[in-house]
Amino acid sequence: MTAAPAERRPVVVTACPDGPVLVRGADVVQDADGASHAVTRPVVAVCTCRRSGRMPWCDGTHKAVERAKRRKEQQGG
Template identity: 45%
Template sequence: MPDDQSAPAATITPYRDGPLLVRGDFALVTPEGEPIAARRGTVALCRCGKSAIKPFCDGTHKVADFRAP
């Protein structure tokens, strides 16, 4: 966090064996810089690589037995 202890614009929380939860004011873009519509202030991003709706999580990590701390 910055020295002034101000609240971050966004927070990213990795969930054990699951997605990254992104909350707050953020922008999602493709590698080419094209915007990806988040449609809400909190999104779950896939970490397992198996989601059918990447970059968003669709719960497939449970079926794929994805493990991450």
């Protein structure tokens, strides 16, 4: 019996509210400057707030951005 050729797992992209997008099954993520970043973990979180210190990957900075926004709203309101 010959083995069927392995089917490529589809790439799945999931948006997290107020957070990054999770990418499963990708080999490479290209950043805004066109530079390629190899995917080395089963799921990666790609930054969407553009404030990450480790672009293109999320480093949790969006939470600090949200906190600052909330503080401003509280002071303003």
